[in-house]
Amino acid sequence: MRVFQMSLSMCSFAPNKHLYHCLYLQPFRTFVDARVKWVRDAYLDFAVEKEKNLKQIISLKNLIVSQPSKTIPLSTVSNYKTPFNLPTTATNFFQKYPSVFEIFQSTQPFSLPRVKLTPQALTIHNEESKILNSSRYKKDVAGRLAKLLMLTRAKKIPFDIVDLIRFDLGLPHDYILTLLPEFPEYFQICYMGNNSKDDKVFGLELVSWRDNLATSALQKKSVEDNSVTRRGVPIKFPINLPKGFDLEKKVRIWVHEWQNLPYISPYEDAFFLSPNSDQAEKWTVAVLHELLHLFVSKKTEKENLLALGDYLGFGPRFKKALVHHPGIFYVSNKIRTQTVVLREAYKKDLLAERHLLMGMRYRYLHLMNQKVKIKRSYGLHRVNDNYKHIGSSTKGS
Numbered sequence: 001m002r003v004f005q006m007s008l009s010m011c012s013f014a015p016n017k018h019l020y021h022c023l024y025l026q027p028f029r030t031f032v033d034a035r036v037k038w039v040r041d042a043y044l045d046f047a048v049e050k051e052k053n054l055k056q057i058i059s060l061k062n063l064i065v066s067q068p069s070k071t072i073p074l075s076t077v078s079n080y081k082t083p084f085n086l087p088t089t090a091t092n093f094f095q096k097y098p099s100v101f102e103i104f105q106s107t108q109p110f111s112l113p114r115v116k117l118t119p120q121a122l123t124i125h126n127e128e129s130k131i132l133n134s135s136r137y138k139k140d141v142a143g144r145l146a147k148l149l150m151l152t153r154a155k156k157i158p159f160d161i162v163d164l165i166r167f168d169l170g171l172p173h174d175y176i177l178t179l180l181p182e183f184p185e186y187f188q189i190c191y192m193g194n195n196s197k198d199d200k201v202f203g204l205e206l207v208s209w210r211d212n213l214a215t216s217a218l219q220k221k222s223v224e225d226n227s228v229t230r231r232g233v234p235i236k237f238p239i240n241l242p243k244g245f246d247l248e249k250k251v252r253i254w255v256h257e258w259q260n261l262p263y264i265s266p267y268e269d270a271f272f273l274s275p276n277s278d279q280a281e282k283w284t285v286a287v288l289h290e291l292l293h294l295f296v297s298k299k300t301e302k303e304n305l306l307a308l309g310d311y312l313g314f315g316p317r318f319k320k321a322l323v324h325h326p327g328i329f330y331v332s333n334k335i336r337t338q339t340v341v342l343r344e345a346y347k348k349d350l351l352a353e354r355h356l357l358m359g360m361r362y363r364y365l366h367l368m369n370q371k372v373k374i375k376r377s378y379g380l381h382r383v384n385d386n387y388k389h390i391g392s393s394t395k396g397s
Contacts, residue, residue, distance in 0.1 A: 036251060036323060041242045041330050044341050047349040048299065049334040054365060055167050056093070057100060059084045061364075062173040064117055065125055074103060074113040087336065099370040120367055128360040132172050137356060141170055142183045144294045147213050149187075149206040150267055151287060152312060156205040158192055161311050164304040168295040170357045180204075214267040216286065217293040235263035237289065238344040239327035255327075258282060266290040275317060284317045285325055289342070292329075296355040298345035302331060302338040 063080065064072050077090035086093050094101040100121045105113050117125065131137050148162075148169070149155050162171075172178055180187050190205040222235050236259040241247075247255070258278050264270045266287040273280035291308070292298055302322070309318035322329050322340060330341045345352055 036247070036326060038326065038331070039242060039245045041332075043242075043348040044330045044343070044346060045332050045334050047346060048332040048339045048341065050349070050365060051297075051361075052335045053087070053093075053097075053368070054361060056084050056086055057097065057364060057368060058167070058361070059173075060093075061100070061117060061121065061125060064115060065122075066174075070122075071114045071116040074115055077115065097368055099367050100364075121364075124360065124363050124367065127363075128357075131356060131360060138179060138182060140356075141172075141175075142179065142186055143213060144169060145171065145179075145204075146186050146206060146210055147290075148294055149204065150209065150214060151290065153269060153271070155209070156190055156192065156203050157311065158201055158203040160201075161308060162204060164307060165295070165300060168297065168300045168304075170296040170355070186210075214265070216266055216290045218263070218286070218289060219265060234260045236260075237285065237325075237328050240343040241327045245326070255325075271313065281317070281321060281324070284314060284321045285328065287312070287314070288318060288321055289328065292340065292342040292345070296357050297361075298351065299339055299341040302340050305340050 060077070060080070063077075064070060074091060074094075077094075080086070081090060088096075091103070094103055094115055098118075100118060102116050102118055103113055104116065105111055145162075149157060159176075162169075166173075166175070176189075180189070184207070186207060188205050188207055190203055192201045192203045195201050218235055218237065239255070258281070261279050261282050264279075264283040264286060266283070266289075268283075270280065270283045273283065288305075288309075291305070292300070306318055309315070322331060328343060330343050332339045332341060351358060
């Protein structure tokens with residue numbers, strides 16, 4: 001037997017009264033008692049796997065170019081193994097990508113080995129910098145950052161949470177100094193109390209609500225497709241299941257009925273809904289769906305997404321939604337972690353719509369995968385009173 005989720009007396013106390021018009025007497029239901037199996041998607045696994053170590057490469061690249069000499073001592077990079085999540089020692093990591101990094105020793109007495117970018121990597125970095133510094137890109141990334149803040153109840157978020165997804169959002173590594181000051185009408189830095197260690201916590205706060213940004217990607221697409229023009233109608237999420245994936249009949253029936261529930265914008269506050277109701281789960285999926293759309297690669301590490309969900313107040317609801325809706329979200333187990341991918345954003349292993357920054361990241365990937373014939377050297381040798389990098393090119397190695 002179904003019970004009703006809301007009564008008329010609740011409406012006068014609703015934080016979002018206009019939502020009750022479309023949700024009044026929606027049936028309270030819970031997900032069917034059925035196991036939704038995980039099925040591997042080889043294309044999406046490859047989309048994740050081919051970006052292995054890309055984040056680490058770009059983090060190290062940014063570290064190097066931020067130095068006045070555009071070089072860093074090899075010995076200091078070991079300090080970044082944990083924060084950059086390097087899979088091996090710094091020396092081994094640099095030697096793994098000789099097309100990106102050069103290890104060298106200058107002719108100065110008692111000098112230590114240093115690292116710099118190869119000419120090819122420096123060229124890509126310079127072109128990437130032009131994009132990051134363009135007004136078009138800054139406006140785009142500022143808009144997506146503002147939308148992230150609009151998804152939070154307090155319209156503010158700690159910097160440590162932003163930093164978890166900074167790479168996914170496509171924020172410049174020095175965004176606090178370079179991006180935020182250019183949008184004072186959007187952002188301000190705020191004090192958010194003290195943490196467990198009694199350290200002060202600062203975060204980013206939205207200056208004012210932006211009505212022009214309060215439309216989800218799914219709503220925009222529905223308007224473009226002329227399939228919906230009114231709030232509260234049952235916008236459906238695109239479902240893309242891989243070949244060989246077959247849901248149980250009772251799960252298919254549940255998904256069909258769930259899709260026909262009213263769509264609540266992720267920019268609405270629907271925490272008044274019972275967290276175990278199907279309507280609340282559809283809103284949770286809407287928030288997850290919009291978050292992944294804000295990311296330039298339409299994917300992110302599951303651990304970071306769940307941390308963000310905890311901050312937003314969803315607790316375990318993000319994890320449950322990922323399990324219940326394999327046709328919307330795919331969880332890949334590649335590259336030493338779990339990665340959540342938005343299925344509809346990909347055609348096989350390629351992004352259906354490539355963000356401007358992703359074009360540059362694919363160039364880094366191409367460079368990383370270049371085969372460089374090297375003969376590993378266990379010493380450093382001066383050449384023409386200058387330097388010679390470790391692992392110099394040879395032709396018969």
